[in-house]
Amino acid sequence: MDAIRQFNYHANQVLYFGAGRFTELPRLIDEIGNNVLLVHGASIMDNPKWDHFLDALAKLSIRTHELISEGEPSPEAVDEAAEEYRRKSVHAVIAVGGGSAVDLGKAVSAMIPQKGSVTDFLEGVGKKKHDGYKVPFIAVPTTAGTGSEATKNAVISRLGKKGYKKSLRQDNLIPDIALVDPELTLSCPHEVTAASGLDGLTQLIESYVSVKATPVTDALVLSALEGYTRAFEGVLADSGDIGARTWMSYMAYCSGAALANSGLGTIHSLAGELGALKPVPHGVLCGTLLAAGHRANIEAMEKNPSKYETALAKYSRVGNLLAGKDCGLDGCGVLTGMLDKWVGELGLPKLGEAGYTRQEMEEAASRAENKNNPVELDSAARVKILMERY
Template identity: 40%
Template sequence: MPVETAGALEKRVFEMNPFEFSTARRIIFGSGKREALPELVASRGKRVTLITGATSLKRSGALTKLVDALSARGLAVRVLSGVPGEPTIDGVGAVVAQARKFAPDVIVSVGGGSVLDLGKAVAGLVPNPGTVLDYLEGIGAGKKLEQEPLPHVALPTTAGTGSEVTKNAVLGARMYGVKRSLRDPRLIPTVALVDPELTLTLPPKQTAHSGLDAFTQLVEAYISRRANPLTDGLCLEGVRRVGKSLRIAFRDGSNLAAREDMSLAALLSGMALANAGLGAAHGVAAALGGRYNVPHGLACAVLLPHVLELNRSVAEGRMAELAGTMLGRVYVNRSEGAKRLIAEVKGLLEDLEIPPKLPGVRVERDELPGLVKASWGNSMRGNPVEPSDEQIAALIEAVVEVV
């Protein structure tokens, strides 16, 4: 049998397939644009449940201003706070029960990815009977939402997950050692209202973690088997903005132009991942995050160079394009370009003070097979190389201490 060249293999993996593309019905982007919130809500109803969790938002007074603006527009507002971190099944159940009592017409979520995900879960579950578990994939009954979710306006306060335009709500189910999603295209928020000014107070560490989550999402969606021409354009533009601005936003959080680039990169990463899927960094990060208390963006970041190394044999042309986009040049030699991307990613991680391994995570050797199995979630399907269990175990061993 003739040996397939790397170029021919890549061409076959990435040949154009039929695709569909869904995103928020409306995207409003720009500094100061949060002022549009009262009008956006008032055109959809009179009673609004505002989901938040961000204490820094409360401290800065931004939350009070948003609530006051909604009240001044004559809207009945009920503020509900989730617990810090990813929403859990019980946590979502409690917030949904409170929201059902209030009977809102509209959901507004203001916060990081977890808060926006909680907003999606509440928007989906308030009009539908039953519990969270009834609708959860994998560990629950996986029922379909019969009724349309409530209108949902999502305002991100981090620049990372792109949750404002994705169709799933990630829920922690630590008792099962996994994360699972409520997933439905109708859970994409109705309006993504992205105001980069809301990210100005994000501390450097969270700026790095969330920015690297967005970056990993852009890279994985670009080299995903399910990439399509629309997501390709979004990913390249997002990667260009990350290359230009993530280091600046990390060093000087008050630099609005850099914050704008990162908010846009995060938005583009969400649009891309919702339609092209992700890869092994997100697959393994979900398994580690389900078992250990590690920030999602940090887990993605430490995994990314290893995942790129794994995928180089199949995706080096695409990786060379990403390197060229980040560095503003063209790599005619694909192999050189792909290596350049990996070096560039490592340099970026170093500049953002990301350690090579997840600090404080110790994994017993006999836990490895379980983690490998848990890595085979939805994300893994986009990965260009179909990894063996040994290759997944090697990824895990590369980023945690195995004892």
């Protein structure tokens, strides 16, 4: 029997999971402090639950400040908010929204106690290391895909030719509390539900085949994949299916927890480089590259199957789980076939339709990294992935 190698595992202090648990949030906030920053998207304000939430905070004499998240957080948005709410001495930051809102809240929480700009701490941009000291942070997702409620990084974006999508990352930046209430995802538009679901699936598979995968992250991924197909297809057919919504919320949380501890691969790196050029949602980019990226990995590893036996077996197991049956040795083919089917049926835009040029794709491929990919893909292989979706 092979020994289990050493590994670390980082997670929230507490996870509150289940339909209806949003009503517990005022009590959790009250236990931390009475002067808090609420970071949220605009859509949550149309949900009656939001007014009830604000009323409950008022009854507890909790002073609130609100910051509306508008798209993926920029360095300027983070710096301005950190400076303002540092002066206001907030006791906690609570983010209620999709991945962008949670990332904004996470970054502001992390930067309030720090000096300087968030750019000083971004991977590949700044030279400083964040010390992990932050204002207490609670994450409440309203979509099911990014898993940001369980991750240790906040993605900060600057669009344009010299733009970037880089992470502010430190083990202690995982939200102290994650409150996951699937009822908050019921109002998600169909296209957001679809893109988020494929984003989460990308994270699950990349984490599972990562060279840094551990028995704990594998267990998280497998538990989420077991019900993925029924839940994903169920929620696309009936947006009000709370059972399917609950499974998707569980999937998203597991994908975030897994990627926080085992890392991601080439698909996410490519999506990050493309996302820095144009305002295309990250989930859409991950979804559109999903089948092509994993097919490239499998084809590259099948050239030397003995070297990549474990990773190929994992890919095959994913295919079996998504298909809901034992497909034998053809699990890898079944997997890529199902991914092709979903990408096609959901009408995810090709990269050319999204406005990318061939030159932009070649440059993005050259800048992308393999990260924790199970096999080394060179720049030509990465270009091939992008061209398949051109």
